[in-house]
Amino acid sequence: MTWGFVVKGESMIDEELVQLLTPEGQRVAHPDYESTLDGEAIFALYRDMVIVRRLCNESTSLQRQGQLALWAPIQGQEAAQIGAGRALQPMDFTFPTYREHGIAWCRGVPAQDVLRMFRAVSNGGWDPQKYRHSVPTVVLGNQALHAVGYAMGIQRDGAEEAVMTFFGDGASSQGDTLESFVWAASFNAPVVFFCQNNQWGISTPSSLQSKVPLYRRAQGFGFSGVRVDGNDVLAVYEVTKKALDNARVGGGPTLIEAYTYRMGAHTTSDDPTRYRIDAEVEVWKHRDPVERVKALLVHEYQAKGAAFDAVAHEAETMALQLREDVLAMGRPDPITMFDHAYASEHALIEEGRREMLELGISGGVH
Amino acid sequence: MATTTMTMAKALNEGLRRALEEDKKVLLMGEDIGKLGGVFRITDGLQKDFGEDRVIDSPLAESAIVGTAVGLAIRGYRTVCEMQFDGFVYPAFDQIVSQVAKLHKRSDGAYVMGLVIRLPFQGGIGAIEHHSESPEAYFAHTAGLRVVACSTPNDAYWMIQQAIAHDDPIIFCEPKSRYWEKGEVDLDRPSHGLFETARRREGTDVTVIGYGASMKTILRAADTAASEGVSLEVIDARSLSPLDLDPMVTSIQKTGRFVTVQEAPHMASIGSELVAELTQRCFYSLRAPGVRVSGYHVPYPPTRLEEDYRPSVDRILDAVDRVMGFEG
Numbered sequence: 199m200t201w202g203f204v205v206k207g208e209s210m211i212d213e214e215l216v217q218l219l220t221p222e223g224q225r226v227a228h229p230d231y232e233s234t235l236d237g238e239a240i241f242a243l244y245r246d247m248v249i250v251r252r253l254c255n256e257s258t259s260l261q262r263q264g265q266l267a268l269w270a271p272i273q274g275q276e277a278a279q280i281g282a283g284r285a286l287q288p289m290d291f292t293f294p295t296y297r298e299h300g301i302a303w304c305r306g307v308p309a310q311d312v313l314r315m316f317r318a319v320s321n322g323g324w325d326p327q328k329y330r331h332s333v334p335t336v337v338l339g340n341q342a343l344h345a346v347g348y349a350m351g352i353q354r355d356g357a358e359e360a361v362m363t364f365f366g367d368g369a370s371s372q373g374d375t376l377e378s379f380v381w382a383a384s385f386n387a388p389v390v391f392f393c394q395n396n397q398w399g400i401s402t403p404s405s406l407q408s409k410v411p412l413y414r415r416a417q418g419f420g421f422s423g424v425r426v427d428g429n430d431v432l433a434v435y436e437v438t439k440k441a442l443d444n445a446r447v448g449g450g451p452t453l454i455e456a457y458t459y460r461m462g463a464h465t466t467s468d469d470p471t472r473y474r475i476d477a478e479v480e481v482w483k484h485r486d487p488v489e490r491v492k493a494l495l496v497h498e499y500q501a502k503g504a505a506f507d508a509v510a511h512e513a514e515t516m517a518l519q520l521r522e523d524v525l526a527m528g529r530p531d532p533i534t535m536f537d538h539a540y541a542s543e544h545a546l547i548e549e550g551r552r553e554m555l556e557l558g559i560s561g562g563v564h
Numbered sequence: 565m566a567t568t569t570m571t572m573a574k575a576l577n578e579g580l581r582r583a584l585e586e587d588k589k590v591l592l593m594g595e596d597i598g599k600l601g602g603v604f605r606i607t608d609g610l611q612k613d614f615g616e617d618r619v620i621d622s623p624l625a626e627s628a629i630v631g632t633a634v635g636l637a638i639r640g641y642r643t644v645c646e647m648q649f650d651g652f653v654y655p656a657f658d659q660i661v662s663q664v665a666k667l668h669k670r671s672d673g674a675y676v677m678g679l680v681i682r683l684p685f686q687g688g689i690g691a692i693e694h695h696s697e698s699p700e701a702y703f704a705h706t707a708g709l710r711v712v713a714c715s716t717p718n719d720a721y722w723m724i725q726q727a728i729a730h731d732d733p734i735i736f737c738e739p740k741s742r743y744w745e746k747g748e749v750d751l752d753r754p755s756h757g758l759f760e761t762a763r764r765r766e767g768t769d770v771t772v773i774g775y776g777a778s779m780k781t782i783l784r785a786a787d788t789a790a791s792e793g794v795s796l797e798v799i800d801a802r803s804l805s806p807l808d809l810d811p812m813v814t815s816i817q818k819t820g821r822f823v824t825v826q827e828a829p830h831m832a833s834i835g836s837e838l839v840a841e842l843t844q845r846c847f848y849s850l851r852a853p854g855v856r857v858s859g860y861h862v863p864y865p866p867t868r869l870e871e872d873y874r875p876s877v878d879r880i881l882d883a884v885d886r887v888m889g890f891e892g
Contacts, residue, residue: 293635322670332638333670337662343628344663347635354591354617354641361635374659377628384623538673539707541731545806546707 214413215457216437217427221485223493231436237499243284243431244491245509247276250300251488252513253309256520257299257316261466265524267318270297274429274461277487278394280304281434282456285442286362289330291348293341293363296334301364305331309516310523317527338365339372342391346378349387349445360445362390362438368399370415371407379419379453388445390438391416391453394428396460401473413455421451428458429487459485533560566751573743575717576606579724580644584614590728591636593620593629594646594682603648604684604743626656633679634663642678642728649740650685651694657702664733665708677708677733680724685713686777686827687874688741690867697864698776698828703735704805704837711804712758713737715779717747719762719802722754730758737804739777759803761811767797770884771815773838774825775801778875782825785880794884804834812838813845820851821887825875830858852890855883 217226218233225233235243254272261269272279279300286292286304294301302312307324314323315334322333335341345363352359369375370393382389395412397404408415416423426437434456441452459482463470495501536551554560570578583590592607598621601608611619622629626647633643647653653660660681667675687696704711710732714720720738727734756762764779765786774782779800786796797815801807816822822842824835835856842854857875865873 291638320672321666322672325674326638326671327674333667335663337658340631340659340663343631343659344635344638346628347632347637348639349635350632351636351639351641355639373625373655374627374631377623377625377631380623380625381628381632538669538671540710541668541673541676541678544710544732545809 215425215427216433217430218433218436219430219490219494221429221490223490223497225494225498228433231433231440233432233436235432235435237495240432240491240499241495241501241505243280243435244488244495245512246280246284246300246303247431247488247491248509249513249516250280250303251276252517253303253520254299256517257313258462258466260313260521260524261316266313266316266466268465268467269316270465271462272297272299274459274482274487275394275396276300277431277491278428278434278456278458281431282362282392282438282454285435285438287359287442289357289359290442291330291332291345291359291361293332293345293348293361294334295338295341295364295366295369296336297366298334298364302329302331305329307331309520310527313520313524314527317524319527319530338369339374341365342375342378343381345389346381346385346387349382349389350385352388353385358446360388360390360442362392362442364392364394366393366399367395367397367404367407367412368402370412379416379421379451382451383420386448386450388448389451390441390445391451392438393453393455394458395455396458398460398464398470398474400464400468401470411455413453416453421453423453423455425455425457428456429485429490431487431491531560567748568751569746570717570749571744571746572714572717572720572738573604573606575721575747575749576724576738577608577610578749579721580607580610581613583644583725583728584610584618587642587728589641591618591620591641591643592646593622593633593643595622595624595629595648597621597646602646604740606682606738606743607646626652627659630656630659630664630681634659634667634677637677637679638675642680644680644682644728646682647684649695650683650697650699653681653683653699656681660703660709660735661706665706668732669708676731678731680727680734680736682736682738684740684743685737686739686741687864687867687870688777690870692867693864696867696870698826698859700735700737700804701828701833704834705832709733709735709805710759711735711737712802713739713776713804714802715739715742715776715800717745718749718755721749721751723758723802726754726758737776741777742780745780756802759806759808761802761808762800763797763811763815764800765796765798767795767819769795769819769821770887771797771799771812771819771822772825772880772884773799773801773812773822775804775834776827778825778827781875781877782880785877785884788877789881789884794888796884801834801838807837807841809841809845812842816842816846817849820849821890822854823857823880823883823887824854825857825880827859827874829861830856831861833858852887855886857883
């Protein structure tokens, strides 16, 4: 089988791809979308991307040093996540997988909370109602149905809010994802399906997940699909904003396929050299999402080195802080495993707690 | 005391109606539950009275019924999901086990998974395959879920309301073969809490524990046994997770013998759990090991054979004879 080794060059990219910024940082026009962001806003997106990339790299290091059980890097997908995340309104709600660190950043989830699951001290990590960002979903596809259900609640409340859920080219094959398309279409739910097609589901190429460009699937379910250059933060922002605006006013669901690339491994447990070639990675290096915005900021807004240095310094400081916070994250008291297993009293929970206390396994703090 | 006579189907319908009236956040969702009123007519007339937004006819996909109910729960709604038949719940198994059971925990209590999954279960209606199963043990095994089973119209009326009001996710098992049987319903107050057993008959020789459709069979067996001079104490477990063991222990301390009855095969089942727990708790009171009466370890048979598969009066009495005749 050789399909995994096809280098995905420009010719692979659909002509319907929405792009507002070339890999070289040149603006391009699109009939349906134009960038509404000023220099300051674009610089803010640049800052977001630099910070989440730096925090992601720090997390990889922490895992390599034995401080995290696992890490799922987002390198290469920063524009997809920051563009989508910054298009959200505060009242919107998001349903992620385990790789939406950029979205979590945009929702205000503290970086160390994102790492709780990866340090294996929690199976969640943050208060999803507070940040309006659901806890990580590891069984992929499940979250798409939660998003549609939540959107049905918005409809019943008569609220002008939207939901966005995230999945990848891999989970696009899951039954739950496709059922969520049916439900969203039939009930006209205010939901945006944000698919990051990063080309690889661990070792499985996206060509095995779908024989048609993923965004075209939406049409068969009765709603709009759009393919956006997932490494172009300006395009992702505009495409997502339009889809969310449309959902909030009763326009129904949209499927966004952010065409991007997973530059790193699936997780720190993965070895991509076993299934993909360096040449493919090289091609995508030239489409780096951070560099193209930086180029735009330099030539169009005359951004100076000092501004970029300041962001780099800020990211560095945050990475050090993250490291400190993670190292301070101790093993929870075992008795906490019984907390919130149920919302109310349960005989087996009491039995377990009692046994743990009797055996002296727990300090009894909970 | 306002009591009235109605079928279990009607009692469930009235219970759902009252829940819909009392809490605007209560929704019903399932296949064919609107205009048709469900294949068993449990939701008959409810869409007409409460509208399509609250009594939702869904597309045909069980995982989505449960998965969207999870999202609705996160938004503060309490959805009663109807699985059309027991054998159709498996497409939703992933959502139930991976999400419904775990999200309260995973969110550190921020999400209240207040949803009910109604499951017409057990056999006895002469249906084709996948319409007569007893999957309760799969769910009872899963931490984070609660599982209950009604056996009378009165319980059906109250337990469905109690389940909807409860903050934990509940698998609500309805013995479909008893849907059309009538009983007294007290419209003023419930006889028991949702997670409590009910003693259906007092006796002195053997404690027989069952749930759902088996209760009626057990009570018939108790009549026969009485005519033969053996006194059975009959307990309706009602709650399968958690089990309300104390009343069973009290009963067995009196009788010294017990039998469990269920339609599901006994391997890793509710009956197995009862025998383990009750043996441990009643060891010094027992005059015989507990015996399980159950379906056989085969796929549910073609229903021309189902009465030879489901626990019958004879098989229950045979088990009673075994514990009565046990010589340690």
